Amino acid sequence: MANVVRGPSMHDVAARAGVSHQTVSRVLNGFAGIRPGTRDRVLAAIADLGYRRNVAARSLATGRSQAVGVLIPNTPDFGPTSSFYAVERALRDAGLQALSTTTSNDAESVDEALDFLFGRSIEALVLMAPTRAVLDVADARASDVPVAYLLTGGERAPWSVSVDQGQGVRLAIDHLVAHGHTRIQHITGPADATEAQLRKNAFVAETMRLGLSRLPMIEGDWSAQSGFDAGSHVDPSATAVFCGNDQMALGLIHALGLRGVGVPRQLSVIGFDDIPEAAHMMPPLTTIRQDFRRVGALAVDVLVAALAGEDLPDTTPLPAELIVRESVAGPGA
Amino acid sequence: MANVVRGPSMHDVAARAGVSHQTVSRVLNGFAGIRPGTRDRVLAAIADLGYRRNVAARSLATGRSQAVGVLIPNTPDFGPTSSFYAVERALRDAGLQALSTTTSNDAESVDEALDFLFGRSIEALVLMAPTRAVLDVADARASDVPVAYLLTGGERAPWSVSVDQGQGVRLAIDHLVAHGHTRIQHITGPADATEAQLRKNAFVAETMRLGLSRLPMIEGDWSAQSGFDAGSHVDPSATAVFCGNDQMALGLIHALGLRGVGVPRQLSVIGFDDIPEAAHMMPPLTTIRQDFRRVGALAVDVLVAALAGEDLPDTTPLPAELIVRESVAGPGA
DNA sequence: CTCCAGAGTGTTTGCGTTCACACTACGGTG
DNA sequence: CACCGTAGTGTGAACGCAAACACTCTGGAG
Structure with missing residues (x-):
């Protein structure tokens, strides 16, 4: 604790701007009813000090982590990887943090990965479950957070997102x-x-x-x-x-x-x-x-809606598309 | 704050075990000098209550996040993806948390990604920088944490890990x-x-x-x-x-x-x-x-050593290997 | 001139943990 | 038999933030 350099806190910003730390908090969280002059002073102080909000303190105070777990199979295949990247991006755009972890398909590995994720108090989970074994392990632990399923081909609807x-x-x-x-x-x-x-x-x-x-x-x-x-x-x-x-x-x-x-x-x-x-x-x-990317993005939509208490988006499986090239001809052509 | 369900805390565990919260903390952190009987009572209470340590509170108190950022190019190519998976795995094995985020190679995107990572107060960074532009953006911000470079082909030695x-x-x-x-x-x-x-x-x-x-x-x-x-x-x-x-x-x-x-x-x-x-x-x-996986694992070794204040491992570029198959023959063969 | 509403800002408390320090009981030493 | 060291445990404060609440002005109505 002693040798750790801690950055400036809200108090430091507040002192420099000549306001209370609460006002700094209000500016940061975009509350209305701050005199423009005050806001500017606070903003200037923040810039001067290079202040960054402490995520740990924030999440301790609010009781929310803003983190969403993503469980990824540890095979660097194009499909899952594309979906994962789309998930990560969509999560960040939604102001959430992706907490990703890879896992092989054996029960022990999955369990360990879930321990890790739930241990960081994730608020939702994107479960890329290519096998039933993965699904079973996840089912075995009562999850109090919403879960979106990928790679399960529609199983666990409406929480699964897939291509038909x-x-x-x-x-x-x-x-x-x-x-x-x-x-x-x-x-x-x-x-x-x-x-x-x-x-x-x-x-x-x-x-x-x-x-x-x-x-x-x-x-x-x-x-x-x-x-x-x-x-x-x-x-x-x-x-x-x-x-x-x-x-x-x-x-x-x-x-x-x-x-x-x-x-x-x-x-x-x-x-x-x-x-x-x-x-x-x-x-x-x-x-x-x-369309792997679309599937990933939709999974995040599902979770965001669930977290906001809104109706889930339509998760009927997306259509696949035939791409005609040259590996098919008539028999005995 | 009101509607958030909070799990049991150390105090709850302590009350149930009939000890102080500090003793619980000591058990959790594996301190020596706890009477076996006491430890067992604490462990039992933890199991009964389904207690999980609050990561946010812990990192607020210690000033350490245990998180390591990983910046990944958003192309689902085999090489970077393999390395990333190896990094993620190695980080978890080292008791660290991987905070991963994908980015395209333009300055704005990289900057935004770094904002995200540093905003979560990462303790170290694995920077997969396929282009100089990415490197430049990263250099432009004074990073107070150790950075391991991937995909830079040896540039930034000894902090870069690469295949020769x-x-x-x-x-x-x-x-x-x-x-x-x-x-x-x-x-x-x-x-x-x-x-x-x-x-x-x-x-x-x-x-x-x-x-x-x-x-x-x-x-x-x-x-x-x-x-x-x-x-x-x-x-x-x-x-x-x-x-x-x-x-x-x-x-x-x-x-x-x-x-x-x-x-x-x-x-x-x-x-x-x-x-x-x-x-x-x-x-x-x-x-x-x-050997993409090995490169990823080595990058983590570098950071772990740096965080522990130890000497860096040998990061001379790893040897590549010729794989002979059938696409090469003599000219005009 | 008094009062009141509300805009703007400050104060206090608590989140769950670790750290520094304080305390208790017990055994051995002089 | 008083003393001290130490093993084992407890107490209080601090971490940086958000929430709840309290306060201070200002201007307009009565």
Whole structure:
């Protein structure tokens, strides 16, 4: 305590401006009813002294932290990262502080991360929960603050913000079908990932609805490497593959190339996400775009509304968008 | 203030345990000289009440925030993101709180971000400064806290943590030369990016040292799209291209493919960074790997040492590593 | 001229914690 | 047996701010 340099306090500012510290507080908080001359003197004193309000004292006095926790999966993937950046920005714009922490998907790690966040008395939480395990851990602790869910694909509505996975999948399948494909195989994301399951379920539902052949699914883990590995398990009779994300599509196309299978000449491939690299893969990848930034911003809107006691904004899942490039052609074209 | 629910305080715990609040504090802070029985009673009371220490009050009393700011460029690229996650993790492991905020590279945005961070009275700062502009803004404000620099490529030593850009570039050039290339062209990162300039300078130095042909440089902006655009400006006499990063290499290879130029048959390409997708590009990309996570962790080590008043750890730039794949062959192979 | 309303400002208290210091009880020493 | 050191614990103040309340002017109505 002794060796810590403390900056000027309100009292110092007040002394210099010849007013009371309360007046300084009022100026700072934009209260009405301050004589312009007084306000100017206070402002000048603040500038002179380089005064900054002490956040700790403020939050102790008010009992509010102005902090919102953000739990981020520790994989530097384009989607979650984009959403996170959007969340951070929106939070700051709303005058809130983002308290972010990364975590792996195991229960212990999540629990520890939540301990950290709740320990800093966050007022709300953005939970990026790619797996049910993460969701379960979070559910296990009664949270007295509002929580917005990301990456859960609509689960926990209306508190979840998402892109409509089912609609995105249908966009993909219908595009393949429009090109004449009936034997479509699916490389899924990891079994524990909520969005992977949603895409898988939607894939099954849509192929059944359209009466398409049912080919075995191949499970990947989102990584390009797993897409590559999946390449050796592609059904010989398949004419198109719907990949759970773009990275796996990249790996798959690599593997196919090694086996002399041309995309899209011999096999069509469609991805999901539309990462920036998708446009420059060989061939450029036809895929389903998700607006990650918008999703992140909307999550903050939800929390801000909740904190203000207002009605929540509309959180029906946002539409995905088909991006047509060159990895899809007719079967046997 | 009235409508805010406040949790139990030290006094509540003390009352329940039949001790003074000071004893509770001592137990919490792990002071020696507490009778085991007393400690147990306090611990039990804490558990019963679900007591959590109030961070605001603590930091007001100590004058320390335990918070370390992290300034992140708002581009969700693999490298910075990986480093950021490593920083966040290391900070938490060190008992510090990461206060992260993203920013674009313009002065105003950076200034605003720094306002935010310093306004929360951070004790140290991890500055991810990809451009000189960011560095300049940060320099303009006298910071009384230690700052660790990332992405500056060794500038601001010993406070900067980086991968040795020069050595990485030499690795790349030497690899190309070993394959018989003498006409190597360079696609640079954006002119304002520090690391881009370092790579460029190292490229010039190394090609001169080896007496290689001097071909015009092409400026990109790190994006795959800019690499693609660069494709139409590749010198016809070049036999190899050294790309400032992997994404640009991806775009370049795409553009070359469109013009019927095979990689590496007709032109060799080498990247930089080794993003996870590099292994599955067509062809798999030979590139220079940077250990982003290690760099992030080391930045925290620097700050922790500085805060503890200890000697700084060794921050000589870390070595880059050549990853040989298939995008490099002999000229006219 | 007195009174009152209200604009503008000051005073006091409390937020939950740590720090500095004070106190108590107990055992050993001279 | 008085004394002192020390282990264990308590007391009061301070941290910087916001909230509640109290005060002092000024000008206009009566």
